Amino acid sequence: MNAEPPLLTALRPGTIILVLSLIIFPLGWHILSANEDELVCEICGEVIQHGQYIILDGHTYHNRCYERCLKCAICRKPILDEYVKDKQGQAYHPECYDQAPKCALCGDPIIQGRYYTGQSGTVYHQHCYDKAAKCELCQEPLGKGPVIRLGQHRYHQSCFDNALKCDICGFPIQGEYRIDMYGRNICSKHLHDQACCICDYPRIKTKLSDGRGLCERCSTTAILKEDQAERLFNRIKNDLHHEFGLEIDIKIAFQLIDQKTLFSLGTETEPSMLGKFLRQTKTLSVPILGDKTISEDFTIVILYGLPRMLFVSVAAHELTHAWQALHCRDDQSVEVKEGTAELIAYLYLEKRNEFIWMDRIANNEVTLYRTGFEKALDLYKKLGLNRFRQRVTELDRF
Numbered sequence: 393m394n395a396e397p398p399l400l401t402a403l404r405p406g407t408i409i410l411v412l413s414l415i416i417f418p419l420g421w422h423i424l425s426a427n428e429d430e431l432v433c434e435i436c437g438e439v440i441q442h443g444q445y446i447i448l449d450g451h452t453y454h455n456r457c458y459e460r461c462l463k464c465a466i467c468r469k470p471i472l473d474e475y476v477k478d479k480q481g482q483a484y485h486p487e488c489y490d491q492a493p494k495c496a497l498c499g500d501p502i503i504q505g506r507y508y509t510g511q512s513g514t515v516y517h518q519h520c521y522d523k524a525a526k527c528e529l530c531q532e533p534l535g536k537g538p539v540i541r542l543g544q545h546r547y548h549q550s551c552f553d554n555a556l557k558c559d560i561c562g563f564p565i566q567g568e569y570r571i572d573m574y575g576r577n578i579c580s581k582h583l584h585d586q587a588c589c590i591c592d593y594p595r596i597k598t599k600l601s602d603g604r605g606l607c608e609r610c611s612t613t614a615i616l617k618e619d620q621a622e623r624l625f626n627r628i629k630n631d632l633h634h635e636f637g638l639e640i641d642i643k644i645a646f647q648l649i650d651q652k653t654l655f656s657l658g659t660e661t662e663p664s665m666l667g668k669f670l671r672q673t674k675t676l677s678v679p680i681l682g683d684k685t686i687s688e689d690f691t692i693v694i695l696y697g698l699p700r701m702l703f704v705s706v707a708a709h710e711l712t713h714a715w716q717a718l719h720c721r722d723d724q725s726v727e728v729k730e731g732t733a734e735l736i737a738y739l740y741l742e743k744r745n746e747f748i749w750m751d752r753i754a755n756n757e758v759t760l761y762r763t764g765f766e767k768a769l770d771l772y773k774k775l776g777l778n779r780f781r782q783r784v785t786e787l788d789r790f
């Protein structure tokens with residue numbers, strides 16, 4: 393049975409309405425004089441001889457009988473037969489009770505006065521609603537269903553299950569949040585925590601000697617050892633030759649360095665710089681990683697602690713600069729140089745399905761790198777690899 397009064401069903405969720413008495417009393421009152429025979433009081437069964445009586449919805453009662461008898465809290469008519477009592481002790485005709493909307497908290501009928509309509513059309517007595525513990529996500533009373541408790545916080549199980557959760561604190565996300573490059577959701581509570589120097593994830597697993605911090609994900613594959621880095625570097629140099637025809641027939645010195653040393657090479661203005669190609673001989677002193685005098689013509693340095701595939705990306709980029717130094721025009725624009733180096737790194741990653749790191753190149757925040765990459769990619773798509781490589785050697789600007 394679903395026969396809510398029209399006023400109840402018309403309410404929008406969340407509205408609080410003061411319903412005035414709808415009872416038809418004033419119209420039903422009839423005060424008549426005596427001498428009208430045949431009228432029988434439906435309560436006591438006696439003929440109404442004289443005096444005041446009441447006609448309510450077509451039924452007649454002695455005034456005094458009506459006042460003394462049990463009345464239904466909903467329709468206000470006398471209860472002459474069976475009735476139902478609610479928890480407050482109010483009586484109802486069984487059919488009036490059955491048809492009335494019930495409070496989702498106490499189960500008693502909602503008759504009149506203040507009540508609250510919830511999102512799903514659920515109704516509550518206002519007093520029941522006001523004192524109930526609420527779900528933090530939907531603001532509705534927790535009620536009798538399963539509840540999730542996290543510290544001081546409480547949620548409906550279903551609200552909690554459907555909510556997006558923060559990957560750091562595990563709490564349902566309310567309001568602003570961001571998604572990092574690995575697809576992790578981060579709520580705004582962690583805005584001021586120290587973040588991973590690679591991906592900005594605000595939870596540090598590994599602290600590097602130069603003050604940088606790495607999150608767990610970035611730590612897992614971080615390149616920290618010189619010999620491991622050098623082997624990987626040489627493999628990439630070899631791959632660039634065989635996969636992209638970038639011949640670099642010269643010995644290149646390679647070294648992992650910390651951020652301070654990298655900045656000392658003039659990259660301070662671009663803090664996003666993770667490696668550098670150097671033409672001249674350098675002596676680099678990195679306290680943590682050991683001194684090294686670099687005596688080759690070309691040197692490539694890469695920041696230590698990069699996740700493996702970012703190291704690969706940076707190495708491919710810097711090695712492309714070495715190739716450019718050997719094969720391209722000296723007056724080539726920075727945009728062509730950087731754009732081409734970014735493209736080679738991108739294609740190298742693409743062959744290995746490393747989409748996260750490809751995105752990092754395509755979305756580079758440094759405009760010159762990004763526009764250079766986009767122009768190089770267009771040219772590559774038009775010409776194909778071999779003609780692109782040939783063209784780049786002759787190109788001064790895009």
Ligand SMILES: [Zn+2]
Pocket residue numbers: 433434435436437438453454457
């Ligand atoms: Zn009577």
Ligand SMILES: [Zn+2]
Pocket residue numbers: 464465466467468469484485488
């Ligand atoms: Zn009734």
Ligand SMILES: [Zn+2]
Pocket residue numbers: 495496497498499500516517520
């Ligand atoms: Zn209630």
Ligand SMILES: [Zn+2]
Pocket residue numbers: 527528529530531532547548551
């Ligand atoms: Zn909820």
Ligand SMILES: [Zn+2]
Pocket residue numbers: 558559560561562563578579580581582
């Ligand atoms: Zn969080």
Ligand SMILES: [Zn+2]
Pocket residue numbers: 588589590591592593606607608609610611
């Ligand atoms: Zn990270």
Ligand SMILES: [Zn+2]
Pocket residue numbers: 709710713729730733
């Ligand atoms: Zn570069």
